[in-house]
Amino acid sequence: MTALPPLISLQSVSRTYRADGVAVTAVRNVSFDIERGEIVAVMGPSGSGKSTLMNMIGLLDLPSEGALYLEGADVADLSEDHRSSLRARSIGFVFQSYNLLARHNAIENVALPLVYCGISRKERLVRAEQSLEAVGMVHRAHHFPRQLSGGEQQRVAIARALIASPLIVLADEPTGALDSRTGAEILALFAALNRTGQTIVMITHDPGIATQCRRTIRLHDGELVADETLVPILPKRNAAP
Template structure:
């Protein structure tokens, strides 16, 4: 029996942008795989290419050279409509700034991705309740973002990322806007999700976050400089969120 392909594969990936006629290469000749069930950090200083790499893993952008594969399929060979559908169904995004809609309460924010998946309102809200429950935020379902703390908003954002049961969750500096205690709670939540089998990649410049993941992929000036696996894992989530 042949082995299953990696969830995500990057093969000699480069991304070059042109600004005012000047070519700038943000990512250069990067290759690695992400397996189902991994929790990994992509680490590097500002300008190292982390966000560009996340955009390619998340099918928001295509490489200038090389290839990105999702479950063995070269995403560059897919139509834009197909890539959009894969993003909606297979990729969950969590951002430092939460990106919640101010005029919608928590449950409506969480349910929003299912609109683009063609799911009816009743099912959307039922699944949003389940997703909020998974992150300990069901009791705040009808509160608006302005009524939530930073940590609560990030939990809602994580619930939103999980609602379509994605293959992979991409988190871009998910604790960057939080104090250290709340940030630790969010990391523990990611650990709990990973123990259920959720694949998670966190983009970070924080060595403390990277140290707590099973794997750290390091970038510098757009190049892959290290790919390290370690026994240390994220802390367990507290019993009461």
């Protein structure tokens, strides 16, 4: 049986921008794979290239050099329309600021991504309710963002990210606007989703998030400086009688 390619593969990826006529390399010669079912923290200080890396993994931007593959396909070979369609179906985004629409209630916010997939309103709402149930928020389906706490808004944002059954969820500082207790609850939710097989990548500068992930990729000045996998501690066997 032929082995499946990595879900995401970066091969010698660099991204250079021009600012006031000066070339600035935000990501430099980065290579790593992300397999299906992984939960990964991408860490680094401000300016380390985390957001640029997230934009490329999320198909919002393309490498200046090197190649990025999604399920074995070089995304640079795809048209802009194809990448947009693929992004809508395959990538779920969660942001620090929630990005919920104030004039729409929770279930409408969650259903919104399906508008662009040609799915009927009735089916969108059914699937949005299921997604809210998955994050423990179905009882708040008809509340507006202003009526929800920060943690509840983030749960709604996670439900929105899950609505299209994405291959990967990208979370950018998902606990940055939350207190420590609520942040821990959101991290526990991500861990529970990962146990169901959901692939999750969290962009962060918070070491506490990294401890909740089985793998941590560290960036500094745009370069990959560490790729660490947490080896689970096996329970001790009982001594023979």
